[in-house]
Amino acid sequence: MSTARRGSLNAMAQYTKHPVAAPPTAPERESTGHLLLRGYIILVLIVTFAHAAVYNLVGQLGAGVVLGAFLLATLGIGIPMLARQHPQPFAWRRLPWSAVGYTVLALVSVAWSQWREATVVTWLLLAAITVNALFIAHALTWREIVRALASAFKWILGLSLALELWVSLVLQHALLPNFVDLPAGKIDPQWYWVRDNLFDGGRLQGIVGNANLLGIISLFAIITFGVLYAARVRWRTTLALWTLLAAYFLFRAASATAYVCAAAAVVVLVVALLMRRARTPRSRTRIYAVAIGGSLVLGAAAWLLREPLLGVIGRSSDLTGRSNKIWASVIDRWQQHPLFGNGFSSPWLPSDPAFANWIEDHGITVFHAHNMWLDVLMQLGVLGTILIAIAFLSLLWRSWFFAVDRPRWDLVAHREYSPLTLLPSLFTVVLLVQGLTESTPIMLWGWMLLILLSFKLKTTPLLGVGERERVIERGGRRRRVP
DSSP: OHHHHHHHHHHHHHHHHHHHHHHOOOOOOOHHHHHHHHHHHHHHHHHTTTTTHHHHHHHHHHHHHHHHHHHHHHHHHHHHHHHTTTTSSSOHHHHHHHHHHHHHHHHHHHGSSSSSSHHHHHHHHHHHHHHHHHHHHHOOOHHHHHHHHHHHHHHHHHHHHHHHHHHIIISOOOOOGGGGOSSSSSSGGGOBOOOOOOOTTTOOOOOTHHHHHHHHHHHHHHHHHHHHHTTTOSSSSHHHHHHHHHHHHHHTTTTHHHHHHHHHHHHHHHHHHHHOOOOOOHHHHHHHHHHHHHHHHHHHHHHHHHHHHHHHHTOOTTTTIIIIIIIIHHHHHHHTTTTSSSSOOSHHHTTSSSTTSSSSSSTTOSOOOOOHHHHHHHHHHHHHHHHHHHHHHHHHHHHHHHHHSSSOSSEEEEEEEGGGGGGHHHHHEEEEHHHOSSSSGGGGHHHHHHHHHHHHHHHHSSSSSOOOOEEEEEEEEEEOOO
């Protein structure tokens, strides 16, 4: 090769060392306003999931004032956002209409309610939770929602550990709600906020004051921390430590419902991961057949062997009085008004004469049916049950395909799955399984999750670039695609 030719090639190589793209720049930082918005939403989630702690701290009236204050704050923040169409126009057409219809029916039931004061009070609670859930889904991206949930769960778990330690090491005796001094004589343990069981092996109740509730929140925390860990976020070691704390509380809460929900979540997670690995429609069909068939067999076996299985975890065959006492009374009351029910009230207000001393457990008036389907049936009849069934089945359908379908909005068919898309389906399954023995999926944080996830799945069915929104979520921040 001639010298001139070699020099020409060297010059060309020299020029190609410089990239065509613009030089790298520092990533765009989130505005202070958006950081404050996320902080406020985390506070809303803490107050909603740990509402029992607020109730035990400031009483029934104080808890109502707190929720009312948050509702006013949300409206004060959200209305200007809607006027500016920020961060994007509110998707009115994509509201979870079956859940909205249930909310409207609950309000209309004042006309025939057998407990009108309780209907009005609890509907205001339902409306406040609905507004907050819609606001969160509109204001935050999927990644921000998961991170906000993780932060809320960390606060609840951390405060639960701090309260349990304070009661055991400093107070050294059980704690009653509102920090009331212990009266003379024996008190039923059901009245305690914290039972001082941290070092004696008993069930822990945490800051929420209820072992079953602490167990479910711990399970939600494990799911949230797990998907974030799988998404390879920063501070994974710290996240693993929080997961260990949540697992410890799940174990010490000793909630049979939480254990069954955890088992169901594991099954759904395994099936979802297998579906993601399936290469052909035939493979997916086989997975569906095996999963559905196996679930039916396991469900039948669990029902036939329910007495010995419940005995292993220290529960009676009537589910701690649910079937013989609570459910039978609820069904009797539903039969009086089967189509439209007796009137909305979630939870039941112990101060209302219709519920005071109606069903008691350890001398305490029960405030829900311990089965969300029977609860809805008694309150809003067959019509309300149909609406709530459509709401949960729609959420289950959308969340499942959000988890197992590969993200696609153009001709590229091989994008990577995101671990974050597993969270809605796992949460939904936990809510549905818990709803068999508890009514919390239709109250407070359960209702918030139903509205939040349903609305977000309808408005943003893809994580990343939406076909309609044309928004890229990079590091939890939105940017418009030109």
